[in-house]
Amino acid sequence: MLRIDVQTSxxxxxxxxxxxxxxxxxxxxxxxxxxxxxLPLNLCLVIDRSTSMQGERLDTIKRAAxxxxxxxxxxxxxxxxxxxxxxNVVLPASHIQNKTPVLTSIRSLTAYGGTELYHGxxxxxxxxxxxxxxxxxxxxxxFTDGQTYGDEKACLQLAQRAAGRHIGLSxxxxxxxxxxxxLDQLVAPSGGQSAYIEVxxxxxxxxxxxxxxxxxxxxxxxxxxxxRLPTDVQVKAGLKMSPYSQPLPIEGGRPLSLGHLExxxxxxxxxxxxxxxxxxxxxxxxxLHHRGDVPRHQAFDQAFTQxxxxxxxxxxxxxxxxxxxxxxxNVLNLxxxxxxxxxxxxxxxxxxxxxxxxxxxxxxLQSGHVELAQMAQQEIARVTAMESLSxxxxxxxxxxxxxxxxxxxxxxxxx
Amino acid sequence: xxxDYAIMIRCTECGSSxxxxxxxxxECGGNLWSKRQRQTTILPFAVETVxxxxxxxxxxxxxxxxxxxxVTFVIPSSGRRxxxxxxxxxxxxxxxxxxxxxxxxxxxxDDGVRHGVSRRHAIIRFTGRGAVLMDLNSTNGTVLNRxxxxxxxxxxxxxxxxxxxxxxxxxxxxx
Numbered sequence: 001m002l003r004i005d006v007q008t009s010x011x012x013x014x015x016x017x018x019x020x021x022x023x024x025x026x027x028x029x030x031x032x033x034x035x036x037x038x039l040p041l042n043l044c045l046v047i048d049r050s051t052s053m054q055g056e057r058l059d060t061i062k063r064a065a066x067x068x069x070x071x072x073x074x075x076x077x078x079x080x081x082x083x084x085x086x087x088n089v090v091l092p093a094s095h096i097q098n099k100t101p102v103l104t105s106i107r108s109l110t111a112y113g114g115t116e117l118y119h120g121x122x123x124x125x126x127x128x129x130x131x132x133x134x135x136x137x138x139x140x141x142x143f144t145d146g147q148t149y150g151d152e153k154a155c156l157q158l159a160q161r162a163a164g165r166h167i168g169l170s171x172x173x174x175x176x177x178x179x180x181x182x183l184d185q186l187v188a189p190s191g192g193q194s195a196y197i198e199v200x201x202x203x204x205x206x207x208x209x210x211x212x213x214x215x216x217x218x219x220x221x222x223x224x225x226x227x228r229l230p231t232d233v234q235v236k237a238g239l240k241m242s243p244y245s246q247p248l249p250i251e252g253g254r255p256l257s258l259g260h261l262e263x264x265x266x267x268x269x270x271x272x273x274x275x276x277x278x279x280x281x282x283x284x285x286x287x288l289h290h291r292g293d294v295p296r297h298q299a300f301d302q303a304f305t306q307x308x309x310x311x312x313x314x315x316x317x318x319x320x321x322x323x324x325x326x327x328x329x330n331v332l333n334l335x336x337x338x339x340x341x342x343x344x345x346x347x348x349x350x351x352x353x354x355x356x357x358x359x360x361x362x363x364x365l366q367s368g369h370v371e372l373a374q375m376a377q378q379e380i381a382r383v384t385a386m387e388s389l390s391x392x393x394x395x396x397x398x399x400x401x402x403x404x405x406x407x408x409x410x411x412x413x414x415x
Numbered sequence: 416x417x418x419d420y421a422i423m424i425r426c427t428e429c430g431s432s433x434x435x436x437x438x439x440x441x442e443c444g445g446n447l448w449s450k451r452q453r454q455t456t457i458l459p460f461a462v463e464t465v466x467x468x469x470x471x472x473x474x475x476x477x478x479x480x481x482x483x484x485x486v487t488f489v490i491p492s493s494g495r496r497x498x499x500x501x502x503x504x505x506x507x508x509x510x511x512x513x514x515x516x517x518x519x520x521x522x523x524x525d526d527g528v529r530h531g532v533s534r535r536h537a538i539i540r541f542t543g544r545g546a547v548l549m550d551l552n553s554t555n556g557t558v559l560n561r562x563x564x565x566x567x568x569x570x571x572x573x574x575x576x577x578x579x580x581x582x583x584x585x586x587x588x589x590x
Contacts, residue, residue: 009438021436274434319448321438326448333439359429361491362575363444365586370494377491377584 001294002219002261003031004306009321009329012311015280022233022273024308025241025325026288028258029266030218038295040075041214042093042136043068046124047109048144049082054111057174060200061143064207065106069099071211077136079127080106083120084113093130115146118154125162137260137295138167139192139214143203144183145174152182163189163257166221166293172197172206176392180399184247191222191259193244196399198392213243216263222292227253232276233286239332241268245402247335255291270328278312285309331405334363338401345389354383360397372400471571484541485590492584493525506551507580508536522583531555531581539572539587546572546589555581 009023045068047053047061065080072078080091080102090105124140131138140162148155159169170192171183183194193210197203226235238248238256243265248256261267278284290304321329341356357376364373379393424433428445438448481503488497499505499519508518509527516534521527533553540547550557552566558579564570572578574589 010436014435018435021434023436023438275436319436319438321448326438329438330444333441333444336441337444359443362586365489365491366575366588368496370489370491370496373489374491374494 001031001297001299001302002290002292002304003029004288004290004304005029006288006306006308007322007325008308008310009325010310010319012313013275013278013284015278015312015314018277020275021236022275022310023321023325023329024271024273024286024288025268025322025328026271026306027266027268028219028222028261028290028304030261030263039135039137039217040077041072042077042128042131042133042138043072043214044079044081044093044124044128044140046120046140046142047080047082047090048084048115048117048120048142048146049109049111050084050113050115050146051111052115052145052175052177056200057145058109058111060203062106062109064203066103067204068207068211069096069102071208071215072096077131079124079130081120081124081127082109083116083123084111085116085119086113087119087123089123089127093127115144115148116151117142117144117148118151118158121155121158125158125167128167129165133165133167137214137217137220138165139210140167140169141207141210142169142171142186143174144171144178146177147179148182152179155182156185159186160189168192168220168259170194170210172203173395174200174203176390176395180395185249187246188249189257191240191246191248191257193246193259195244196395198396209244212264213260213262217260218263218296219261219292219294222258222261222267222290223255224258225255225289225291226250227255228287228289230284230286232278233284234274234276235271236274237272237332237336239270239328239335239402241270241328241331241405242266245331245405247402258290258292261292268328270325270332272329272332280312280314283309283311328405330363330367331401334360334401334404335398337363338397342389342394342398345383350383350387353389354380357383360401364401367404369404372397372404375400472568482541482543484546486539486541486546487588487590488520489586489588490522490525490583491586492530495525502541504538504540506535506538508532508534508551510534522580525583527581527583530583532583533581536580537578540569541589548572548578553581 005027007025045065077093078096079093082088082090091102128138168190169187171187171194173183174197187194195206235250240246240248243262285307287305287307291301293300337356337360341353345353357380361373361376375396379389424435426433426440426445429443431442433440440447483501483503485500505519507520509523509532510517510521511534522532535551536553537550537557547569549569550564550566557564559570560577576587578585578587
């Protein structure tokens, strides 16, 4: 049903009392080409309608919601929730038969109040549960432009429970005032997407891309079982590279949520592993146990395993990364340098933050990503002049660096 | 991975310690997998984590035989990227037809006047021993990796270096 290909950064490990790094680039693709999701969609749009959304932001989302109606098939279920200090169900979960009253409800949305996400998520998930979750591909799409206060923990618990019920969650932050770390955490349990929308006109692009992806899902709720790895192999970092770029947070031995396999683009992810001491002559077997559902084949919670075997030899063993793996690791590394820069700034070490941003600038320039490099330089200039970094710079660099692999720019000039 | 067993490799660009098997330096992003890269490239920002050293004067001066090279300039403020192939030397400045000045790298499109770039600002020569940068006694001077250069003196230039002509920042990559 699914094909799993794995590239490794080295062909052999070095024997001895040492810890070494190993990178795996895993690509999951369908064995046969599918173009359409087999299950009907159960989609919920949760819209932040707080005061700051007034004007172009809310107007564009309203237009996007209206366009959404054209994308859905009669069998699909849609619900729309708007929230500020409280939540309103704009459209209860239903099949869309007559668009006119729905469009009227969407157009009547006005902005007011603060941002309390928990109310919006609760109402949205409640609507979604009205459909038979096992017979639908369930996804909640959130648009917000602000920080929710005091209910972050409750929201994360909600997202965790939703993922357990096979409800995916994607979050799109508009402007510069939302909490990017929180949004990453919110989508992580289901392997969903978080993205930065710099200008409202991008809202449609992101929504359409997500709908196209959800409309072609071959396998859903894919996850990698980390507790099945050998005890001397630990995952240090994970980054989903396609169909969209998303960090894969490592939380103990919990399975790594990979999200869906969309029919038109393979699901590709990178793992950074630390491998403990190995004895010469005994090959290391690393089994990658995946689980997921392939509705077309009535296969639910099905295991998909692919193992990697590396020989262990005395002496130094050369690295043999493919260009694609190298590119993926470079992106992971640039994301990490960027995160470390902002972390240093948050802790008040502005000199260190500047140094790291300079490193990032150099590498981005070296790879031909002039626009991103300019952003980094603007932040360096800002630190020098104002001793602070900007919120939008943080998001532009974070999401821009993350997307380097997906955007297919390639990372040139490695040497 | 704070184990006693870990062995480290040293990033030759910034001097930081990295785990065996790392492909890129976690501190400066330098390439750790390519031997050639390790031997030939030192990037400007990378040296900030080790004691900074001023640029070196070229022992043989600017007079050594020129060798054709390909050089790319990146000008972050304008986003322009200029590649000059198979050149033995490049003069940097601002084009001025009235005075018959036509530099190989014309910084006029990058708002060179406002940034204090002279018409004949500096010159880079490519020799068998590497590239050499020389300020041509420009009004606002040339800064290499944050060190102001003495005019009319040849300094060694490496790929990835940061050069400021007047107040205009550029990065140079040499193949």
